[in-house]
Amino acid sequence: MKGLVFTELLSMADEHVGEDGVDQVLSGCPLSSGGAYTAVGNYPSEELTTLVGAFSDATQLDIGQYQRMFGRWMFGTFLDSYPHFFENKATAFDMLDSVEEEVHVDVRKLYPDAELPVFKTEHLDAKKMVFIYTSPRGLVDFCHGLIQACLDHYGETADIQVEVSRSDKLTTARFDITRLS
Ligand code: HEM
Incomplete structure (x- = not known):
């Protein structure tokens, strides 16, 4: 890391x-x-x-709370250091949609040894997005904090439900994000 x-x-x-x-x-x-x-x-x-x-x-x-807090903190660091990723996105969903295929792709170009998760996204309707995290590192709360900070950044609120499953090597977390405002 x-x-x-x-x-x-x-x-x-x-x-x-x-x-x-x-x-x-x-x-x-x-x-x-x-x-x-x-x-x-x-x-x-x-x-x-x-x-x-x-x-x-x-x-x-609480340990989960601390890790979420750190996710929020890292969002601020990313925003300060790499503002261009955020400037051309209109909503938190647009930003989250771009992490797998744009943001982390560029991170990997800069740092070929970066250890990044895999994300899959699905849109159930205009207000509901499913964001699925898979990683051997299991940083589910860190990811949760990043998502919360992302919503805050775009001035949005949402309900977030998380379902986690862990195997020997991989952790998967399904975030069901429902926009409230
Ligand atoms: C809301 C948007 C984002 C989410 C949800 C997200 C999620 C994550 C997560 C969960 C990790 C931890 C690695 C793991 O669990 O396997 C991670 C690592 C990382 N992300 Fe992102 N990320 C986001 C935006 C960004 C942005 C904007 C940048 C800036 C370029 C970035 C750069 C990185 C870097 C450098 C690492 C560490 C890689 C390593 O340590 O090897 N991410 N990201």
Whole structure:
């Protein structure tokens, strides 16, 4: 997993527990990288899950909630760093439709070693979209946070129902998104 994801997690956690708190959490975690992340490095994705768990403990927030919060945070980072992906989309559904075939395709061109999920989308009617996430990394709540932030960005609200199934190697999450406004 890209180092940028780790450096962003540490920046967000810094706002919750401060620099010393971040160092304390890092030194208490079994991290093969030693916790010295750089934005251009690559690190095991399991370390992200470990760190989200440790920061949720340190803040006494629910682990799923912490991972969703981080998804929201990363949306802000993507928006700041890659505004062009968002500018030519009129709605959150347009944006979500473009992730698999445009956004992550470009990410893969930039970083051939990027570890990306697979998305399938289906439109049931003008207000209902099904967004299906499949990945060996199982970052369902992170994805949920990105979707919520995407709706917020386009000034929309929606009901989101999630159904998760996990096998040995893959996690699939079906997000049923119904636009309310
Ligand atoms: C709402 C829109 C988006 C959704 C739902 C989404 C979803 C995800 C998810 C769930 C992951 C984690 C990897 C996994 O679970 O397998 C991921 C990784 C990533 N995404 Fe997206 N993404 C979105 C938009 C973007 C945008 C706009 C960019 C900017 C270029 C981007 C760049 C990346 C990068 C760099 C990674 C990390 C790859 C790695 O660590 O190797 N994504 N995305």
